[in-house]
Amino acid sequence: xxETYETQSSCxxxxxxxQATCSSRNKEKDDMKEALNPYSKVKKVIGxxxxxxxxxxxxxxxxxxVLMNRKGCHTAILDADxxxxxxxxxxxxxxxxxxxxxxxxxxxxxxxxxxxxxxLLLETEDTPVIWRGPxxxxxxxxxxxxxxxxxxxxxxVDMPPGTxxxxxxxxxxxxxxxxxIVTSPQELVSMxxxxxxxxxxxxxxPILGIxxxxxxxxxxxxxxxxxxxxxxxxxxxxxxxxxxxLGRIPINPSIAEAxxxxxxxELEGPWLSDAVSVLTAMSGEKKEEGGKEEDSKGFLRIAxxxxxxxxxxxxxxxxxxxxxxxxxxxxxxxxVILSAEGEGHAKTVEMMKREKINVVICGGIGMEAMEGLMxxxxxxxxxxxxxxxxxxxxxxDGSLEDSGKAVCSCKGENHxxxxxxxxxx
Ligand SMILES: Nc1ncnc2c1ncn2[C@@H]1O[C@H](COP(=O)(O)OP(=O)(O)OP(=O)(O)O)[C@@H](O)[C@H]1O
Numbered sequence: 001x002x003e004t005y006e007t008q009s010s011c012x013x014x015x016x017x018x019q020a021t022c023s024s025r026n027k028e029k030d031d032m033k034e035a036l037n038p039y040s041k042v043k044k045v046i047g048x049x050x051x052x053x054x055x056x057x058x059x060x061x062x063x064x065x066v067l068m069n070r071k072g073c074h075t076a077i078l079d080a081d082x083x084x085x086x087x088x089x090x091x092x093x094x095x096x097x098x099x100x101x102x103x104x105x106x107x108x109x110x111x112x113x114x115x116x117x118x119x120l121l122l123e124t125e126d127t128p129v130i131w132r133g134p135x136x137x138x139x140x141x142x143x144x145x146x147x148x149x150x151x152x153x154x155x156x157v158d159m160p161p162g163t164x165x166x167x168x169x170x171x172x173x174x175x176x177x178x179x180x181i182v183t184s185p186q187e188l189v190s191m192x193x194x195x196x197x198x199x200x201x202x203x204x205x206p207i208l209g210i211x212x213x214x215x216x217x218x219x220x221x222x223x224x225x226x227x228x229x230x231x232x233x234x235x236x237x238x239x240x241x242x243x244x245x246l247g248r249i250p251i252n253p254s255i256a257e258a259x260x261x262x263x264x265x266e267l268e269g270p271w272l273s274d275a276v277s278v279l280t281a282m283s284g285e286k287k288e289e290g291g292k293e294e295d296s297k298g299f300l301r302i303a304x305x306x307x308x309x310x311x312x313x314x315x316x317x318x319x320x321x322x323x324x325x326x327x328x329x330x331x332x333x334x335x336v337i338l339s340a341e342g343e344g345h346a347k348t349v350e351m352m353k354r355e356k357i358n359v360v361i362c363g364g365i366g367m368e369a370m371e372g373l374m375x376x377x378x379x380x381x382x383x384x385x386x387x388x389x390x391x392x393x394x395x396x397d398g399s400l401e402d403s404g405k406a407v408c409s410c411k412g413e414n415h416x417x418x419x420x421x422x423x424x425x
Contacts, residue, residue, distance in 0.1 A: 011043075011071070011072060011073035011074060011153035011283065032172045032173065033172070033173060033174070033175055034141050034144050034145050034173045035145060036144060036145065036149075037102075037103050037146060037147060037148060037149065039148050039150070040148060040149035040150060040151075041149070041152065042076070042149055042152045043152065043283065044153065044154050044178075044282065045157060045175055045177050046156050046157065046176070046177060046179070046208070047157045047159050047170070047171070047174075047205070048061040048064070048156060048157065048159060048180050048182060049180070049182070049196050049199075049200070050161050050181065050182045050183065050196065051161070051181075051183065051193055051195055052161050052162060052192055053084065053162075055183060055184045055213055056182055056213035056214065057081075057159070057182045058084075058086045058087055059090070059255060059264075060180065060182045060211055060213065060249075061077060061087065061156045061157075061158040062077065062087055062091065062158075062259075063267065063272060064180075064275060064279070065113050066111070066113070066265050067272060067275075067276050068154050068276065069111055069113050069265075070111075071276065071280065073153040073154055073283075074112075074114075074154075075113050075114075075153065075154045075155070076113065076114035076116075076154070076155045077113065077114070077115045077116070077117075077155070077157075077158060078116055078147075078155055078157045078174075079115065079116065079119075079143075079158045080140045080143070080159050080166070080170050081158045081159065081161070082118050082136045082139055082140065082160065082166070083129045083160070084160075084161075085117045085119040085129075087115055087117050087119075087158055088107060088115055089119075089125075089259075090258075090259045090262060090264040091109040091110070091113065091115060091262065091264060092109075092110070092262030093107040093108075093109060093115055093120070094125070097116065097121055099148075103146050103148040104116070104147045104148065105147075105148055107120050111265050113265075114149060114150070114152065116147045133165045136166050137165065137166050137173075140166070140169065140170055140173070140174075141173045144173065144174055153283065154279060154283070157170065157174065159179075163195050163196065163198075163199045167199070168199075168203075171199070171200075171203040172203070177206070178205065178207070178282065179205055179206070179207055179208065180207075180208050180209060180210075180211055180275060181197065181200075181209075181210045181211070181243075182211045182213055183211070183213070184212070184213055184214045185212065185214065185227070185229035185230060185231075185232050185233065186229050193237055194241075197241050197243075207243055208246065208279075209238070209246035209274075209275065210237065210238050210241075210243050210245055211245075211246050211272065212245065212248045212249065213249045214228070214249070214250075214251050215227075215249060215250055215251075216228065216248075216250050217250060217251045218252070225250070228251060232248070234248060246272065246274045246275035246278060247271045247273075249269075249271040252269070254267065254269070277367050277371060280371075280374065281367075281370055281380075299328055300326075300327040300328070300358050300359070301324060301326055301327075301355065301356055301358050301359070302324070302325040302357070302358065302359045302360075302361060302392050303322045303323070303325075303338070303352060303355065303357045303361075304322065304323045304325070304360070304362065304384070304388040304392060305319030305321070305362050305363070306319070306322065306323045306337070306388050308320075308321065310323065310387060310388050310389065311385075311386060311387060311388060312361070312362065312363050312386060312387075312388050312391055314363035314364050315365075316345060316360070316364065316365040316366070317344055317348055317369055318343065319348070320339065321337050321338065321339055322337070322338045322340065322351075323388050324338050324355065324357070325392045327396065330396055332392075335389075338351070338355065345365075345366055345368060345369035345372065346368075346369075346372070348369070349373055349376065352378055353376040357378055358379065359378065359379045359395060360373055360378055360379070360380045360381070361381045361384045361388075361392060362380070362381070362382050364382065365380065381395060381400055384400065
């Protein structure tokens with residue numbers, strides 16, 4: 001049985017807004033899961049997968065951990081790519097892992113990212129790993145069960161490429177909360193991405209989205225984007241599988257240089273900001289600062305966009321009214337209707353801040369609105385449907401769940417066209 005711990009940290013509380021299919025809520029499917037080391041706490045496990053090797057999966061794993069670390073989250077990397085471990089070098093980590101009777105200590109990067117990789121256990125870094133599949137799979141399990149990870153908000157797992165025995169074991173043994181599929185333009189025209197998608201679906205693991213690496217090359221002189229591998233098919237592929245595109249990374253010498261010079265923590269690039277937003281939203285960041293924290297008069301203020309008939313309205317940014325619930329000591333003290341102050345999410349976000357709202361319960365919501373609300377310390381629980389009173393009561397008794405499909409990254413106007421979510425998925 002898996003152990004997914006809930007702890008308070010600067011990065012956020014994880015369960016109020018996570019997906020209904022999250023591993024910690026799927027106990028019955030967790031029979032084959034390994035127990036986490038009892039001295040460790042891991043809130044979210046994110047698998048970075050690819051259909052085949054060499055597409056930049058390790059780079060995406062490392063860089064996402066760097067970006068989430070910059071946001072103040074405790075991040076870790078479990079390098080499950082046992083036969084091709086490349087994570088420690090990107091961070092300039094070379095010392096051997098040490099341990100005591102309680103477990104193995106992970107290496108810690110300059111900025112505090114915890115790393116466990118087979119390279120930290122081998123006699124020399126160039127010792128080849130010539131092990132049979134079950135030994136490799138056993139090593140990955142031990143990275144989960146025996147490593148003293150301490151307190152981790154996001155653990156990124158660099159999965160072995162492909163859909164073979166080892167990735168299968170990883171999916172079965174670790175409580176993976178979501179996967180990000182890394183592809184190259186060439187892969188997108190083949191069956192390789194479908195295989196990765198089908199595997200995640202077969203393992204009942206939510207797919208957070210697709211990252212296309214080596215998307216294009218930017219001319220250093222004129223800025224022209226050259227499609228080295230032909231026209232990108234990432235949008236069509238994402239549409240086909242109803243997944244968001246979480247980033248398109250160009251071929252960029254600064255990436256190769258940062259990795260080669262072991263300075264990935266110094267790399268600056270905007271390529272994965274949508275992935276960061278999705279990860280942040282997934283954990284309900286800043287819940288303990290916003291969320292159930294009451295105002296100075298002891299009131300908790302919950303706003304729900306409604307449709308004039310007390311039902312949750314599907315599109316946060318287009319709602320013309322909000323039902324405001326004032327709660328004290330978990331009891332309803334007042335309920336009023338607020339008229340929205342014009343169209344568009346920016347005005348609505350400002351209104352929520354001004355009204356000192358602690359919690360927004362809504363149907364569909366765009367990524368920018370979500371970020372705006374979170375930036376104002378407002379907890380957002382998207383994916384709600386039906387009667388607004390019932391949704392607010394469910395939030396108070398802890399039974400309100402995020403559908404996991406309602407945060408829209410399409411930046412278009414479509415979110416909320418379908419009940420409880422966005423038709424861009
Ligand atoms: N967008 C990019 N631009 C330039 N170099 C890149 C880019 N992405 C990755 N690289 C470099 O390409 C090499 C391979 O990347 P990486 O190790 O991340 O691939 P991988 O998919 O994890 O490979 P494997 O499956 O073999 O482990 C690395 O040296 C990395 O620094």
